[in-house]
Amino acid sequence: MVTRRRFLQGMAALSVLGSSVRTLPSFAAAGKKTALADAVSRHVDVFVGTGGHGHTYPGPSMPFGMMQLGPDTNNSQWDGSSGYHQGDGSIMGFSHTHLSGTGAADMLDVLVVPAMGPVLLQPGDRDYDGVNYTSRYDGVHAGNGPKPKGYRTGIKGYRSHYTGEQARPGYYRVQLTDSHVLAELTTTERAGIHRYTFQQPGEAHLLVDFAHGFHDDPKTPAKVTDAELKLVGNDTVVGSRVVHQWANGRHIYFAMKVSRPFKRGVLYANDTALADGNTQASGTNLKAALHYDTLNDAPLLVKVGISGVDIEGALRNLSTEIPAWDFDGVQAAAEAAWEKELSRIRVQSSDDAVMRTFYSSLYHTMLAPTLFSDVDGRYRGMDMKVHQLPKGQHNYSTYSLWDTYRAEHPLFTLYQSERVPDLVNGLVRMAQESPAGPPVWPLQGIETVCMIGYHSAVVIAEAQAKGFTGIDYAAAWPVFRKRAMEDDYFGLPEYRKRGYIPSDVEGEAVSKTLEYSYDDWVMSHYAEKLGHHEDAVALKTRSQNYRNVFDKATNFARPRGSDGQWLEPFDPRGMGHSKKWRDFTESNAWQATFLNQHDVYTFMKMFGSVDVFEKKLDELFTTDSELPSDAPPDIAGMVGQFAFGNEPAHHMPYLYAYSGAHHKTQARVRMLLETMYLPEPDGLPGNEDCGQMSAWYVMSALGLYAVDPVSTHYVFGSPLLDRAEVQLAGGKKLVVQTQGNGKGRPYIQSVSWNGKPWTKSWISHEELTAGGTLLFVMGDKPNTSFGKAPTDRPPSFGKSASEQV
Structure with a gap:
């Protein structure tokens, strides 16, 4: 259960930069004013463009970063090109790559779904059907039924003032109502860290949906080949896949670590659980569930590194950029990076x-x-070969x-x-x-x-x-x-x-x-x-x-x-x-x-x-x-x-x-x-x-x-x-x-x-x-x-x- 103290601490942190809020009851006034209270980044609303036809996403990234961690509300249809649309009203989970504002679609790699109760393997209807793993956030959903107080109509669905989302450059949080989880996200250049606060006692798990991705037809899965998932010990999952979507044949690799050992890890191929003891799976439709008895006593942290080169590169990116279990430190560094870059142009207006x-x-x-080279300077080129950059250079x-x-x-x-x-x-x-x-x-x-x-x-x-x-x-x-x-x-x-x-x-x-x-x-x-x-x-x-x-x-x-x-x-x-x-x-x-x-x-x-x-x-x-x-x-x-x-x-x-x-x-x-x-x-x-x-x-x-x-x-x-x-x-x-x-x-x-x-x-x-x-x-x-x-x-x-x- 999230304590009032922890909630107040979180809200105080959000007050620092004047978050873009879609809006929880605010205890932000309890927070102490810091030196960043006058930062230019307080003017940024990361939700701009997430409605209408803007096709942006609100999740955290570093300036020009490889990692674009954020919520997925939608993985098909034109207005879901970024994986997120403000009118959808429910969240599938949190993936690690997104496109900002494009008319064509791809990405949405490595979906992580925090949940309680039995493992549900399908996201269900994004309008929320109450059965599969998609969750409403803060009791809000899109669709044609009764609307909570605070809704107002927009061009593409409903925009709520009470959706439980809060975000600013380098940080995102949301209350998943049906999952009873408070999710927080922040990033480095090549890695991301999640903080999940489970708010009820009972069995909990993380689902890694490695089949998830953008697909043109909502009734067909994402086009994936050569996928592999592997459980390493009781705290690590690694994987690789080739995606055949807009960028036909792109390679993506990831490494994920959890702050608390999971009790049991189960791999799925084509939505069928593999026998106990199986630690590796290959195919096109792979998932993994990491089981815990209970997680409501302290937050669970999840670190994920990505690479276009190999799994070793993803592990190296992760260990180099997020060596400790320090969510607040990563968040502070991300916010400082954004403040530095945004401050390159300082403007004044009375409006x-x-x-x-x-x-x-x-x-x-x-x-x-976006950055597309590992910390050691390796990158996958347009010839699909792995190349080495001269020291000090970066590939994009x-x-x-x-x-x-x-x-x-x-x-x-x-x-x-x-x-x-x-x-x-x-x-x-x-x-x-x-x-x-x-x-x-x-x-x-x-x-x-x-x-x-x-x-x-x-x-x-x-x-x-x-x-x-x-x-x-x-x-x-x-x-x-x-x-x-x-x-x-x-x-x-x-x-x-x-x-x-x-x-x-x-x-x-x-x-x-x-x-x-x-x-x-x-x-x-x-x-x-x-x-x-x-x-x-x-x-x-x-x-x-x-x-x-x-x-x-x-x-x-x-x-x-x-x-x-x-x-x-x-x-x-x-x-x-x-x-x-x-x-x-x-x-x-x-x-x-x-x-x-x-x-x-x-x-x-x-x-x-x-x-x-x-x-x-x-x-x-x-x-x-x-x-x-x-x-x-x-x-x-x-x-x-x-x-x-x-x-x-x-x-x-x-x-x-x-x-x-x-x-x-x-x-x-x-x-x-x-x-x-x-x-x-x-x-x-x-x-x-x-x-x-x-x-x-x-x-x-x-x-x-x-x-x-x-x-x-x-x-x-x-x-x-x-x-x-x-x-x-x-x-x-x-x-x-x-x-x-x-x-x-x-x-x-x-x-x-x-x-x-x-x-x-x-x-x-x-x-x-x-x-x-x-x-x-x-x-x-x-x-x-x-x-x-x-x-x-x-x-x-x-x-x-x-x-x-």
Whole structure:
């Protein structure tokens, strides 16, 4: 039984950082105020994005950590992509790997279920059927029955204020009502520790469900092969398996230790108990139950280490990172790590919701990429072989590159500059090791080939253009050049041959043409920096292939056939010219038309004039938001036909800067900052996508956005904060300050940089990272002259605006 003293101690600990609470009766006032009470991490609400279509998870992890320990409420269906959805109302157990905000799903490795009574081997219905091992938490469940007081309806189910969950960066706790267990979780980089307080006398057990994982069909199990479980003595379980889900064929290994010896361990294969004395099992559907007579006198601690290499690696990670049974010490270290990383950007705002949204967003930018190398430097490469890193280097995984090249990686170059070489060298190694070529969406040693283009080139070339050292840029070049010039890859032969991809030959051909054009632009920079001038010229020329899918008669990017003709029928809201062909990737012609990031002034001229371009951009935001029934759910966060909930749209509000109407950028960006983000479970406009949705908020709240990351320029938006201080490399600082800011005052009246007037609507990375103060004077009426002159507009295609307008 949990004592009142222990409960008060737990609640006092939660008061330290101002937990995100879904909410137990609070005795937090009894806790002593500590030095961390004013920490910036108290503003983080880890439940942001766990409702709606955000697809985030609330469990603890370290910044960029391999271990993502947390509750699983759901292991199938799209809104269960992270394993957790706030509307589900019941918990299966606690697994050790989760994806943050993705639209595709995997992970949920090594489910641990604390329970009392007989062993139940199936999770049952997540709406809770009262029979199998899924448990409600704090008496709450989703579904159609009577709702406890405190419920309010949301887009995807019910959000309760009384669910018994409490969490903050590095710590999670929940009251499992039906299991009579108080569960607490915290982590190191490669290991996690659970603390379970069993609240009734009687037989108790831990179930390790090693068949658990994400699966597309709720009626079919996760796809697992080559699984092994082994009991070692009376306090250790180890195992390995190969998972065939989104990342088809990824390897995962674990080692689990318990603080109190179990009385009896039982292994199950295909839900049949093996005979007593069996300590090892192999197959596809394996589970283990660790039995105890009673556990209500003191908490049971469980430590789990994971590895992508082998069981020995998991054991080494565990023993190195959590050598003692010190839950509170691990928790304190995790919280300190988060405070250190979050404090790299210290902001001020009189609006508490802005503070919570900003730091919740900054937190989410550090949940991916994820560490994927052991403490001894070994990692499993994209060739499935085990490699050894040089001392001091780290390997990473979970790169959602189609999304994150746009804002997250540019943000890292500012406030995570010392981590950039490791992140980029990881992509270089993947390019060399992978039989699939340049990384596209790599996850734990497997190329998922998810999304279009090959935007790892952007991240590498951006770091190169910004002068990051310690990266072997030349090592990856042959692989990327082969992709651009030779590979038979998703329409590239047609693209090279015709200058566009015919939509009667290849699916999503319009979007692919446009994104390959940007990759060509990026590759031209990459080549030039390495001295491959001839390749650079050819790629730069080819980067204007976007023109070949633009119809001047309609002023839309649209599908074109292999005979060179525009395909009919054409509906700019539609997904394709016929039911057989989808012409765009998670978008339609309205959104695809404004994908251009790198050659904006040439693109404007194709509309006939800058004024016509600007009017068309206005229409993007003002045309009604109707979409056809076959539109994918990723097209979300609609403002007119502008789909902010999907990443290709993220730079589009900033395009007004190129037309000289920067005040429209200011108005659009401020509107999106204020209406599309809330510090609530359903507080994101779409999938979080490994930090990109949150990175847009962080960058835009600072007043900066990299429309074309490889250009190394940031376009101004409408800074939301009163003040921000960003730690830069070499001990330098960037201060962003506003005067006259607030609700209804989104417009820049003037800008100064280090005390001197600044008339341009953009600034370079080199200038910002030298350190200094960027001061924005804001007002309630637009200053239409700011950024209007061609000399003040952002450069594009390697030339100043005044050379092109």
